[in-house]
Amino acid sequence: xxxxxxxxxxxxxxxxxxGFVLPLWRVDLIAPQYPEGLGMLIRINTVVGVKEQDLxxxxxxxxxxxxxxxxxxxxxxLRYMPAILGVLVVTALGVAALGKRxxxxxxxVAFAGVLAAGxxxxxxxxxxxxxxxxxxxAIIKIPDMTYQPPLIGSKQLLNFTATSWPASGGWALVLAxxxxxxxxxxxxxxxxxxxxxx
Amino acid sequence: xxxxxxxxxxxxxxxxxxxxLLAFACAKRPSSGGLLSADAAKAVYVAxxxxxxxxxxxxxxxxxxxxxxxxxxxxxxKTIPVFSQYPENGYGYSEETKPMLNTSYGFIPWxxxxxxxxxxxxxxxxxxxLFINANNTPRIARIDLTRFETEEILEIPNAGGNHGSPFVxxxxxxxxxxxxxxxxxxxxDVPIAEFKKRFxxxxxxxxxxxxxxxxxxxxxxxxxxxxxxxxAGKGQSNGWMFLSMYNTEQANSLLEVNASxxxxxxxxxxxxxxxxxxxxxxxxxxxPASYQHNFTDEFTRQAVSQTxxxxxQFEAKQCPGAVYFMPTPKSPHGADVDPTGEFIVAxxxxxxxxxxxxxxxxxxAIEDKAFEGEFEGIPVLKYxxxxxxxxxxxxxxxxxxxxxxxxxxxxxxxxxxxxxxWKLGTWEVVDRVPTYYSVGHLxxxxxxxxxxxxxxxxxxxxxxxxxxxxxGPELTQSAQLYDISGDKMKLLLDFPTEGEPxxxxxxxxxxxxxxxxKFFKLATSKAPFLTRGEKETGxxxxxxxxxxRMTAVRSHFSxxxxxxVQVGDTVLFHVTNLEQDWDVxxxxxxMGAQNGELLIMPGETRTLMWxxxxxxxxxxxxxxxxxxxHQEMQGYVRVSTPGSGVALxxxxxxxxxxxxxxxxxxxx
Numbered sequence: 001x002x003x004x005x006x007x008x009x010x011x012x013x014x015x016x017x018x019g020f021v022l023p024l025w026r027v028d029l030i031a032p033q034y035p036e037g038l039g040m041l042i043r044i045n046t047v048v049g050v051k052e053q054d055l056x057x058x059x060x061x062x063x064x065x066x067x068x069x070x071x072x073x074x075x076x077x078l079r080y081m082p083a084i085l086g087v088l089v090v091t092a093l094g095v096a097a098l099g100k101r102x103x104x105x106x107x108x109v110a111f112a113g114v115l116a117a118g119x120x121x122x123x124x125x126x127x128x129x130x131x132x133x134x135x136x137x138a139i140i141k142i143p144d145m146t147y148q149p150p151l152i153g154s155k156q157l158l159n160f161t162a163t164s165w166p167a168s169g170g171w172a173l174v175l176a177x178x179x180x181x182x183x184x185x186x187x188x189x190x191x192x193x194x195x196x197x198x
Numbered sequence: 199x200x201x202x203x204x205x206x207x208x209x210x211x212x213x214x215x216x217x218x219l220l221a222f223a224c225a226k227r228p229s230s231g232g233l234l235s236a237d238a239a240k241a242v243y244v245a246x247x248x249x250x251x252x253x254x255x256x257x258x259x260x261x262x263x264x265x266x267x268x269x270x271x272x273x274x275x276k277t278i279p280v281f282s283q284y285p286e287n288g289y290g291y292s293e294e295t296k297p298m299l300n301t302s303y304g305f306i307p308w309x310x311x312x313x314x315x316x317x318x319x320x321x322x323x324x325x326x327x328l329f330i331n332a333n334n335t336p337r338i339a340r341i342d343l344t345r346f347e348t349e350e351i352l353e354i355p356n357a358g359g360n361h362g363s364p365f366v367x368x369x370x371x372x373x374x375x376x377x378x379x380x381x382x383x384x385x386x387d388v389p390i391a392e393f394k395k396r397f398x399x400x401x402x403x404x405x406x407x408x409x410x411x412x413x414x415x416x417x418x419x420x421x422x423x424x425x426x427x428x429x430a431g432k433g434q435s436n437g438w439m440f441l442s443m444y445n446t447e448q449a450n451s452l453l454e455v456n457a458s459x460x461x462x463x464x465x466x467x468x469x470x471x472x473x474x475x476x477x478x479x480x481x482x483x484x485x486p487a488s489y490q491h492n493f494t495d496e497f498t499r500q501a502v503s504q505t506x507x508x509x510x511q512f513e514a515k516q517c518p519g520a521v522y523f524m525p526t527p528k529s530p531h532g533a534d535v536d537p538t539g540e541f542i543v544a545x546x547x548x549x550x551x552x553x554x555x556x557x558x559x560x561x562x563a564i565e566d567k568a569f570e571g572e573f574e575g576i577p578v579l580k581y582x583x584x585x586x587x588x589x590x591x592x593x594x595x596x597x598x599x600x601x602x603x604x605x606x607x608x609x610x611x612x613x614x615x616x617x618x619x620w621k622l623g624t625w626e627v628v629d630r631v632p633t634y635y636s637v638g639h640l641x642x643x644x645x646x647x648x649x650x651x652x653x654x655x656x657x658x659x660x661x662x663x664x665x666x667x668x669x670g671p672e673l674t675q676s677a678q679l680y681d682i683s684g685d686k687m688k689l690l691l692d693f694p695t696e697g698e699p700x701x702x703x704x705x706x707x708x709x710x711x712x713x714x715x716k717f718f719k720l721a722t723s724k725a726p727f728l729t730r731g732e733k734e735t736g737x738x739x740x741x742x743x744x745x746x747r748m749t750a751v752r753s754h755f756s757x758x759x760x761x762x763v764q765v766g767d768t769v770l771f772h773v774t775n776l777e778q779d780w781d782v783x784x785x786x787x788x789m790g791a792q793n794g795e796l797l798i799m800p801g802e803t804r805t806l807m808w809x810x811x812x813x814x815x816x817x818x819x820x821x822x823x824x825x826x827x828h829q830e831m832q833g834y835v836r837v838s839t840p841g842s843g844v845a846l847x848x849x850x851x852x853x854x855x856x857x858x859x860x861x862x863x864x865x866x
Contacts, residue, residue, distance in 0.1 A: 053717070053778035060752060060777070064826075139753075139827060 066138025258697030272693030321648030515575030600645030757848025758833030785821025
């Protein structure tokens with residue numbers, strides 16, 4: 001690995017650490033009755049309201065459509081995520097220290113796998129949360145209506161416009177991913193020039 | 199579309215005719231003080247969704263409350279119940295708020311509020327608290343302006359008619375209250391004819407700078423006069439209090455005539471710093487008394503009424519230098535200190551001039567002993583010695599003066615029904631505008647402080663006659679808003695007010711609006727009957743008393759159906775609103791309740807007492823339209839004959855619930 005590539009990987013590892021402190025994702029909900037909005041921040045190990053009571057208010061409203069309560073303790077991923085990110089950071093630093101191209105490639109494949117799995121898991125969580133409605137107790141039942149929040153972008157869910165977007169920590173991970181991609185590109189072997197025939 | 203131009207002509211002609219009519223109407227009865235109606239409308243228009251620039255707090259007079267209005271629009275925002283029960287939100291009806299209205303005479307559901315006073319820091323309104331007096335059964339209340347709620351009420355002993363009250367010193371060290379009626383001290387059974395001998399006036403200095411700790415710091419006994427309005431000294435005169443008084447004739451009947459004999463009554467200058475020094479020397483005596491101090495703690499939200507059994511008291515003459523009388527024509531009402539603290543303006547109801555006393559001249563007169571005599575040991579200064587000047591021919595019936603901080607004073611004239619603007623120092627009248635009709639007090643935001651914010655002036659009128667659509671014998675009271683930013687005062691707006699505002703305060707909205715409590719936190723609530731969640735709800739019986747711990751959340755009560763209540767039981771519904779979001783109150787009412795309803799703010803616990811007198815099934819429901827399924831937010835209570843054997847039980851969303859063996863007493 002060329003030196004700049006090793007440096008890029010090291011910087012990416014440090015950037016990923018931001019994910020421990022700052023929220024990864026943010027979901028905002030705006031409705032006529034909530035001009036100030038309600039919102040959730042998804043952190044590496046928990047889900048919290050943007051304002052102190054927002055999660056509580058969202059849960060309260062969701063009982064009308066039979067949604068499950070969002071309780072951080074009930075989401076097992078939140079327990080593993082810090083460890084997974086920790087392993088990624090440490091191994092990325094290892095990759096930078098070793099400077100072996102093959103190791104970088106292997107690590108990158110694993111990293112991409114973890115990212116994809118993470119996003120899939122988040123999507124699946126949203127899917128289940130939006131589809132698995134308690135029809136017995138749901139007060140508002142609209143045939144075929146589901147309440148899956150968007151993975152990214154905006155969506156109208158009854159009177160609420162739900163907007164989902166990476167938050168500061170999430171953007172740090174995006175930036176880290178770009179740096180890794182750059183490192184891979186920099187490490188790629190220059191095309192071997194054809195040997196002149198003797 | 200050929201008809202459109204024609205149509206436009208017709209409209210145009212109509213508009214011209216309307217303008218002509220308006221001009222005619224204006225000529226007949228000026229309605230805007232020379233300002234074009236459209237300009238006046240623009241000046242007071244606050245577009246939908248926009249905020250007013252000022253909060254105005256107007257006393258409700260005989261409704262015992264405070265009306266909160268926005269200025270310049272004149273829109274009413276809220277009624278804050280203070281000394282009167284308020285069915286709208288259960289104040290004075292719920293078990294938590296009843297103790298606020300307790301007095302040494304027992305529970306009193308009503309009073310008469312007159313003079314709101316904002317708390318001050320460095321001579322400027324700070325927007326923390328609002329104080330207001332109860333005129334009839336003497337009390338002072340403190341209203342917290344993060345919650346717009348009456349938080350504390352102190353009864354004032356040895357007072358009769360707490361009219362000259364409350365007036366705040368420049369750092370809210372004291373709130374001052376004087377007695378309107380002199381009464382026997384201590385009050386006892388004496389012939390009224392012995393007024394001069396047996397009756398006393400008094401001025402009370404109340405410490406009010408700490409929530410929950412209002413107390414009479416000292417009470418000064420004064421000659422038996424009638425005491426009236428006051429202002430604290432400020433800047434150079436800080437440490438002094440100036441109070442007007444009438445009936446120096448010491449009449450006790452037909453005051454209309456008998457108290458209007460003397461050409462001059464007094465403004466008292468009270469040196470409270472000198473009194474503090476006297477107190478240090480042990481002049482104060484702790485005199486037995488019995489009066490109530492009521493306070494609602496922020497976390498329990500349960501009012502507690504305590505009896506206080508003594509009051510620190512002294513006779514004015516026991517502390518030399520504490521009080522001087524300044525002769526003042528004639529039956530003065532207002533004693534108003536200008537923003538620099540130099541001038542004291544007296545509004546003599548029957549005077550033909552506005553006399554203005556000078557604080558530096560008063561100090562000099564005291565030093566030179568320019569006394570014309572004394573009254574019950576209190577030195578009376580010479581009128582000429584303290585006088586700075588007189589405003590000549592100002593109008594009839596001057597009452598009250600406020601200031602703009604730019605060298606001008608504005609005085610209300612009840613009899614000639616006008617506001618007169620005059621210049622401090624030259625004492626010349628520079629402008630006058632009519633009021634509709636018979637203005638009492640006037641108010642400029644901060645106009646009684648060191649820092650007036652003099653964009654507007656509000657006149658509070660006592661008579662409205664033909665100004666509004668008539669409403670039977672009793673007509674609305676009215677406030678009038680004037681623009682005083684220019685040389686000439688301009689009438690902008692009439693707006694109706696609740697009750698009879700005697701006086702008002704207004705403050706830049708910025709000092710209040712961003713500090714609002716949005717809901718009460720369940721996590722920190724210390725309410726004695728708090729129920730933190732549906733799992734904690736329950737019923738219990740203690741003899742004939744039934745406690746129901748209930749929760750309310752959009753859109754159900756838990757429990758909602760209750761059985762096992764018996765005729766003659768005292769049922770206490772302790773309802774906790776589980777919401778933790780702004781503007782989601784729930785209500786609670788039950789058929790046949792003889793006290794009222796509850797309006798429960800988010801995170802709050804409120805208790806309604808209910809004594810069923812007949813068997814049957816009683817509906818209960820949420821009274822505040824809380825949500826889409828508000829109408830479904832209901833339940834029943836079954837009332838059986840005593841001894842019928844129906845078990846005490848309730849139904850929650852988790853299924854039936856029977857009364858636990860243990861009593862659901864207050865949480866420790």
